[in-house]
Amino acid sequence: MHRLFRQFAVFSASTVVLAGLSISASAQEVVTLNYLTHDFAPAVALNEELIAEFEAANPDIDVVYEAEPNDNYEQSLLTALASGAGPDVFWAGDWLAPQFLENNVLAPVDPTAYGVSTQEEFMGLFAPGSLDAFVVDGQVHSGGVSEYNTFSLLYNVDQFIEAGLELPSATEPMTWEEFAVVAEALARPQDGQPRERNAIGFFIVPIWSVLIMEPMIRQAGGEIVDPETGAITLNTPEVARVLQFFQDLRLEQNAYDPAFQVSVLDDFAQGRVSALIAGPWAISITRQLNPELNFAVMPMPVFDGGERVTTLYSWAWYVNARTTPERQAAGWRFIEFLTSQADRWWDQAAYIQAREVTLDDGTSIADYRAQTEPLLADFAGDFAAGRFQFRSTAYYEIANVLLRALTRALEGEDIALILEDAQAEAEATQ
Amino acid sequence: MFSGGRMVNILHEKSWKTGLRLRPRSGSAMREARWGLIFAAPAVFFFTIFFVYPLLWAGWISLHDWGLLNTPTWNGLENYQRLFSDRQFWNSVGATIQYTLLTVVPIWLLAFGLALLFRRSFPLRRTYLTLVYLPAVVSLTVWCLLFLLIYQPSYGLLTAVTRPLGFENVRWLNDLNLAMPSLALLSVIKGTPAYMVIYLAGLTSIPNDYYEAAAIDGAGPMQRTLYITLPIMRPVILYVSVLSILNAFQAFSPAYLLTQGGPGSATRLLPLFIYEQGFSYFRMGYASAASMVMFIALLLLTLFQFRFFGARSQTTGAG
Numbered sequence: 001m002h003r004l005f006r007q008f009a010v011f012s013a014s015t016v017v018l019a020g021l022s023i024s025a026s027a028q029e030v031v032t033l034n035y036l037t038h039d040f041a042p043a044v045a046l047n048e049e050l051i052a053e054f055e056a057a058n059p060d061i062d063v064v065y066e067a068e069p070n071d072n073y074e075q076s077l078l079t080a081l082a083s084g085a086g087p088d089v090f091w092a093g094d095w096l097a098p099q100f101l102e103n104n105v106l107a108p109v110d111p112t113a114y115g116v117s118t119q120e121e122f123m124g125l126f127a128p129g130s131l132d133a134f135v136v137d138g139q140v141h142s143g144g145v146s147e148y149n150t151f152s153l154l155y156n157v158d159q160f161i162e163a164g165l166e167l168p169s170a171t172e173p174m175t176w177e178e179f180a181v182v183a184e185a186l187a188r189p190q191d192g193q194p195r196e197r198n199a200i201g202f203f204i205v206p207i208w209s210v211l212i213m214e215p216m217i218r219q220a221g222g223e224i225v226d227p228e229t230g231a232i233t234l235n236t237p238e239v240a241r242v243l244q245f246f247q248d249l250r251l252e253q254n255a256y257d258p259a260f261q262v263s264v265l266d267d268f269a270q271g272r273v274s275a276l277i278a279g280p281w282a283i284s285i286t287r288q289l290n291p292e293l294n295f296a297v298m299p300m301p302v303f304d305g306g307e308r309v310t311t312l313y314s315w316a317w318y319v320n321a322r323t324t325p326e327r328q329a330a331g332w333r334f335i336e337f338l339t340s341q342a343d344r345w346w347d348q349a350a351y352i353q354a355r356e357v358t359l360d361d362g363t364s365i366a367d368y369r370a371q372t373e374p375l376l377a378d379f380a381g382d383f384a385a386g387r388f389q390f391r392s393t394a395y396y397e398i399a400n401v402l403l404r405a406l407t408r409a410l411e412g413e414d415i416a417l418i419l420e421d422a423q424a425e426a427e428a429t430q
Numbered sequence: 431m432f433s434g435g436r437m438v439n440i441l442h443e444k445s446w447k448t449g450l451r452l453r454p455r456s457g458s459a460m461r462e463a464r465w466g467l468i469f470a471a472p473a474v475f476f477f478t479i480f481f482v483y484p485l486l487w488a489g490w491i492s493l494h495d496w497g498l499l500n501t502p503t504w505n506g507l508e509n510y511q512r513l514f515s516d517r518q519f520w521n522s523v524g525a526t527i528q529y530t531l532l533t534v535v536p537i538w539l540l541a542f543g544l545a546l547l548f549r550r551s552f553p554l555r556r557t558y559l560t561l562v563y564l565p566a567v568v569s570l571t572v573w574c575l576l577f578l579l580i581y582q583p584s585y586g587l588l589t590a591v592t593r594p595l596g597f598e599n600v601r602w603l604n605d606l607n608l609a610m611p612s613l614a615l616l617s618v619i620k621g622t623p624a625y626m627v628i629y630l631a632g633l634t635s636i637p638n639d640y641y642e643a644a645a646i647d648g649a650g651p652m653q654r655t656l657y658i659t660l661p662i663m664r665p666v667i668l669y670v671s672v673l674s675i676l677n678a679f680q681a682f683s684p685a686y687l688l689t690q691g692g693p694g695s696a697t698r699l700l701p702l703f704i705y706e707q708g709f710s711y712f713r714m715g716y717a718s719a720a721s722m723v724m725f726i727a728l729l730l731l732t733l734f735q736f737r738f739f740g741a742r743s744q745t746t747g748a749g
Contacts (some may be wrong), residue, residue, distance in 0.1 A: 409695070
């Protein structure tokens, strides 16, 4: 009995030691990557799928994936980075790039992970201009754009017909002045009756106030932030024109009331909004929310006499410059793999990515997207007319100033007074 | 003939008879004190870690420029100087005072009135009490989201109420003049039941003998309330007033979830202002400075309340 016990003890100890040795041996080789994104459900599912494939093909890299709620994603990311326990690879909007770059959070890309040797060659892999927001001193500080967007108007075809309106062109933008007339007919306001619908819908949050108002201001000939001097220029006739348009849309045409809006995507899908300002991502969401909805895409309107300018914005993959060189190298390999799957990002998450990939059958990714979603072609004009948002480390402060100005204008306050306040508030952020 | 002063004197004597007296410390008292300290130690530890340390840290960081991603750099009182000249800050202070007044005064009156009502016995009392208490058990976030629908101007529940009265499409959360009262209304309905229970606990602890004695002396309901209920309830009233004001000053969810501080800055309460500075603009030093100012203001207000009610208690001899 005693002998048997001794044999068992020796066997157990040997097993534990050997297991420990094998664990420590493999631990030395495996690099663990912490990866953080927001929690857009289709994108999360695809991320998980791609991670499994990447890990199978790269046994030396273990990816620990976390998806934070979209609403507080930036707070979570910044807090994690500040604590020193931030992710090695993460998503963030291009508007945060100035703040990240100022604080040396973003590592410059390693082109060799993409099979090229220079920064220029790396940039050549992507749509022209799509990486401009991430370039400092000739070095790109992103591994690629995960989501590349512009805004157009998705509109409810049946409501246009019902209002006796001609369907808008898919390529030639109408003017905002023409849209105001159309909007009044679409909303069908009746005195004393409960509102049935808004003619237009968009998210009333800080970043959207920039995404929507900045192109309009540029169309009118102005800027929010002067690109030459960096000065904030809100108290201008161009900004006044934009605010006046929205004020009139609510009070004169009675075609829009933010109070009516509950959930803008659902409002559009259920016919409570006639035209939705959104990116290509809204197509699949709308179809999911209401498969029966008959909708089409029209270009973003332009102010009468103004230059056609729309917005451009992107989410991108970054590698944390504060992490170890091993993790950075693994991070670039991981991002290279993710960006090479542009067709799957389109199929499963409706994300347009800026990397110009050629599929196995020789089809370009742009053609593939156009074949699978005919409505996408109608965004092309707005992509071409797109310009990135202003760059500032005080981006959110300025965006909030704009949002406050917009909501005050919608409540009928004097535009000149609003702009005086907005200018003072924005200057105080500098 | 009933005399309020006489009743208060009786209470005063009673409180002295039952009050604590200073006695020399015996061995058993020392042992008891030691055990007391041991039992209190975990609470003190957690209070220090989660309240005292963050408070001191916030005070320290308020003297720095810190954007989360950079290393904090000392800038002395610059954050405070900037804060006192920031019109958004003062706007938030004004909004917070407005919200506090619109919230706490109705809560005090309603909670006390309901407590007086539920102190009595009547058919289905428990059922009504449960119904009135329901808002207190609903999560504040859920409560706010419910009100987002209730306030919807076209098909919200409140519209169904106001329509027959001739008020169509009332824009509760978007109108510059209505947004703040609308936030206050949901907070009053949500907050009243909890304070009512506190008042009710205080009221039920008043012995009936006092009321019977006063009734024999000829005191009416108003006199009984003024000379018995209110003096004895003063510590409870102090507790409720301190707590409700602190809660109102710290209100965040209604403004964050329903209005995001808008329209314009009409409902940008101070906690939302601090949150935006810290977690939207990533100006942690500045947000900490605003937090410290709010902390000091609340501390002074609470001390004033204690002093005011304490002085009143001494002059009447109760409490």
